[in-house]
Amino acid sequence: MKKIWMLFAIGGLFLISCSDDDVSVDQTPDPDPIVYTSGTADFSNFVALGNSLTAGFSDAALFIDGQNASVPSIMAGNFALAGGGDFTIPYMADNLGGLTLGGVPIPQFGNRLILDFSTGDPIPVPVSGTGTTEVSNVLTGPFNNLGVPGAKSFHLLAPGYGNVAGVALGQANPYYARFASSPNARIIEDAAVQNPSFFALWIGNGDVLGYAIEGGDGENQAGNTDPSTYESSDITDPTVFAGSVDLLLQTLTANGAGGVIGNVFDVTTIPYFTTVPYNPLDPTNPDFGPQIPLLNSIFGALNQIYSAIGATDRIIVFSETEASPVVIFDENLADLSATITGGLLSNLPAFEAFIAQFGLPPQAAPLVANLLGSTYGQTRQATAEDLVVLTSARVIGTVNTDTLGDLVALGLPEALAGQFSVEGISLPLADKWVLTPEEQMLIKDAQEVFNQTIAALAQQYDIALADVNALLAEVDANGLTLSDGRDVTTAFATGGAFSLDGIHPSPRGNALLANVFIEAINAKYGSNLPNVDPLDYIGLYLK
Incomplete structure (x- = not known):
């Protein structure tokens, strides 16, 4: 294409030079180039x-290409058009993403994900290789990008959050430990010491995200103002959040710096929670379909008890013609363990006959009744209102080996123990695999309060507010059409907005988010920075 363009260009020059009298040359000067200003x-x-989100984490890892495509890195590229300076980044050592400590890979910080097409249906798998980013090799700053994966609002104020000695103990963050200015440094101190003229603060999603990712397995810490007692999967107390963000902004604006703050988007709309259906059990699957009659027979005994006590919402039936919902544990249900056990044993001859079909002797009746009671005391089938997390896809329909071992130890034959250990079918999915409506409400309530706080503080400190929540709500509801006619959506792997971890935006998604920040800055400070073209950024890494 370039050679064809050159051919036409050369031909045009030839005509002009040889046929001056016949060709009219446009003497209109080019329009003045746009002069970008910072206002x-x-x-x-x-x-x-x-x-x-600030660091550029994507595809379940932090790596060089992702860091270069982070929201603030994209913003800094535009700032350079209007007096912006260098933007330094604490780069990882490679494009793999894995971390090591003392030369030993840290299991929970593995390599980035790519799509594996070798099995036919593409599935996300970690890229091969051993990451070369050693946590104890502390980089020398200062760094302009102080985004730290895993950080919550109060972590930005915490001394020792980047202490290498605390990483193995779970007392420090390995990503910050790589570039903290000292073992006892605070992220906010490493920012303030640079005396920034402009800042971007985007914090708060992590204060609810850990709870959501773990399927609501953590705690809502509302009312507990001591964050040192929190687990990573807990929701931050609103007072702690407000106090943390207030102190951060107070510090960042102390010397007159301008800035922008981003709000918290609805994490329940991201692919991590919207990809796996609540009813993934296919009756045509040869590993599931033939088992349906036996499963319905087993659950039939429980369903009689549920019906007798009016708990019909707990009845479990698998369809032989349509997709069936998974069976889940729901902590919000009343515990009917004792009721189930007592109900099964109330007609002992019938129950002994029931377990005989599994090759169990009559004397096993109390054991089996207790097992059924304890297993299904707080269970039901999922509904369309439940959100099944993305990572459950690798678990549903598999045998839980821990449960299998426990049942064998109790005296059940291994084959029978295996039948009662199938995740989401005979063994209810644990709380961490599903967000129930009650858990979703806790998340949305916290998000709403956090965003009210952010909006109020943006006004108090007279800085710009980037409404990323509105953008991602629009992408989720309708998608966004790019200049080439393609749509960006929140669909997993194919939508272009999110990476393969289903949680973090792709580079293209980051470009969309950067534009929200840029537009907010232009509106607040009178700058005229251009938007970036999302098509200049990849939607999915293929290798």
Whole structure:
């Protein structure tokens, strides 16, 4: 294509030079180039603080290409058009993403995901190789991108959060330990010491995301104002969140810096929670379909008890013609363990006959009744209102070896123990695999309060507010059409907005988000920075 263009260009020059009398040359001067200005902002020393969203984390890892495509990195590229300076990044050592400590890979910090097409249906798998990013090799800063994956609002104020000695103990963050200015440093101190002229603060998603990712397995810490007692999967207390963000903004604006703050988007709309259906059990699957009559026979005994006590919402039936919902544990249900056990044993001859079909002797009746009671005391089939997390896809329909071992130890034959250990079918999916409506409400309530706090503080400190929540709500509801006619949606792997972990945006998604920040800055400070073209950024890494 380039050679064809050159051919036409050369031909045009030939005509002009040889046929001056016949060719009219347009003497209209080119329009004046756009002069980009910062308005009342000063982009010369830009610092960004936040969590994984700020760092450029994607595809379940932090790696060089992802860091270069982070939201603040994209913003800094535009700031350079209007007086912006260098934007330094604490780069990982490679494009794999895995971390090591003392030369030993840290299991929970593995390599980035790519799509594996070798099995026919593409599935996300970690890229091969051993990551070369050693946590104890501390980088020398300062760094403009202070995004730390895993950080919550109060972590940005915590001393020792980047202490290498605390990483193995779970007391420090390995990503911050790589570049903290000292073992006892605070992220906010490493920002303030640079005396930034402009800042971006995007924090808060992590204060609810851990709870959501773990399927609501953590705690809602509302009312507990001591974050040192929190687990990573807990929801931050609103007062702790407000106090943390207030202190962060107070520090960042102390020397007159301008800035922008991003709000918290609805994490329940991201692919991590919307990809796996509540009813994934296919009756045509040869590993499931033939088992349906036996399963319905087993659950039939329980269903009689549920019906007798009016708990019909717990009845479990698998369809032989349509997709069936998974069986889940729901902590919000009343515990009927004792009721089930007592009901099964109330007609002992019938129950002994029931277990005989599995080759069990009459004396096993109390054991089996207790097992059924304890297993199904707080269970039901999932509904369309439940959100089954993405990572459950590798678990549903598999045998839980821990449960299998426990049942064998209790005296059940291994084959029978295996039948009662199938995740989501005979063994209810644990709380961490499903967000129930009650858990979703806790998340949305926290998000709403956090966003009210962010909006109020943005006004108090007279900085720009980037409404990323509105953008991602629009992408989720309708998608966004790009200049080439393609749509960006939240669909897993194919939508273009999110990476393969289903949680973090892709580079293209980051470009969309960067535009929200840029537009908010232009509106607040009178700058005229252009939007970036999302098509200049990849939607999915293929290798």
